[in-house]
Amino acid sequence: MTLRSCAAGSEMLLAIWREFENEKLAHAYLFTGEKGVGKRTFARTLAKAILCQGEGERPCGGCRSCKRFEGGTHGNVYFPAPQPKKTTIGVDDLRSILDELSRAALDGGKRVIVINNAEKMTPASQNCLLKTLEEAPEGIYFLLVTDVERAILPTIRSRCRLVRITPWNEGRIYKALTDKGIKPERAKELTALCEGSIGRALQMQDDETYWTDRELVQRSFLIVKAMTDVPVAAQLLKDKKDDAERLLEILEQEMRLLASDIKQSGVSTRSFFPEHWQRATVQSLCRIQDAILKCKQYKFSNVGWMANAENLMMTIAEEARRWRQ
Ligand SMILES: [Zn+2]
Incomplete structure (x- = not known):
């Protein structure tokens, strides 16, 4: 270069x-x-x-x-x-x-x-x-x-x-990533996630664990629409106590990004979220973020992790109920 x-x-x-x-x-x-x-x-x-x-x-x-x-x-x-x-x-x-x-x-x-x-x-x-x-x-x-x-x-x-040196704007990051041969879909995700840091974007791209964890967050926490979804979603996290911190980190980041999208333009086009999240409100997302923080404060035993994850999901279900009203 x-x-x-x-x-x-x-x-x-x-x-x-x-x-x-x-x-x-x-x-x-x-x-x-x-x-x-x-x-x-x-x-x-x-x-x-x-x-x-x-x-x-x-x-x-x-x-x-x-x-x-x-x-x-x-x-x-x-x-x-x-x-x-x-x-x-x-x-x-x-x-x-x-x-x-x-x-x-x-x-x-x-x-x-x-x-x-x-x-x-x-x-x-x-x-x-x-x-x-x-x-x-x-x-x-x-x-x-x-x-x-x-x-x-x-x-x-x-x-x-x-x-x-100021953070890069999104267009420049997206272009740098696609220039490196990263597929447009992934480049778009990385651009949204890296908060203006090309270094972080490239680090994330190479981090397979991150993408696996992220997919798990999507399939567990984010599918929760109602209390009845909680047991199924929580089951997926059963053996994930050791990954708890990373999973919660990802969930928190996604909440932050979604809230900032909604604040800026009223809607989010982030494909990461299932459809019912499109109706989320900023206040709601703040309450979920608080619940995530609380959950992060625990040092988890196996039982503790599951109980905390379920609690967090119940908070999400409760907030999702408000969006439907
Ligand atoms: Zn030379």
Whole structure:
């Protein structure tokens, strides 16, 4: 993937691509935004492009530099991360890299330091980085990536070009998914489910367990129209205690999506729901969400899980009765 195609669809990222093409890159960038919006992918592609020695669109993917980058053996790119069993990037982890960088700068080659999860830098590490940012040697680029912008010291933020990556709109996600060969029907589902995160969409696509669980939610909780449906529906969940958390998570997400559809346009066209859900109201869905939350608070034994699942279904049946009136 070239830097331009990685930036496609985002004016902000295309501006960085232009800076790159015109050799006007800033020496430090801070990429922020929600999980899965493509921050890491972009930072990684930018790092690869900076180091690429190929002709034409970069990264070319074929030159020696690109191959070493892909193979994880490129000597001019650094990815500081917490040591095994540690949760923070300590000052020593960073200092050794920074020392090496300042020595390496003398020989003129470009170097890139990519700090994914930059919020994991301790304040001491951040201060250590700050010194280098203030007197950054020529040809050295810092790409910081974080989901938690406020965890980055203001002094660091002010020395980086801040790039807030916004969630993708639905059209762009749908197109990216179908471009990857995902069938339109599935791509439509994923687009609705991923909440603007292409990363999450792709993760979901690969997660077979998710689709099996989702189908079970559809066949159990969602078929309930009346109290008389509860025993049959609950029976399907009999041996599913260990999956309880995931199933409830899916149900909750679907309730949220349905409620947001109804709020926005009065109806939902989500094919996931059996027909009687078309008459659901936002208030009703809120009450069901409350019941799901309550159900999630239990640590389940086998018996407890079934009793709780049935309770939840009875709440759904009760709400469904209101829609019929
Ligand atoms: Zn290359």
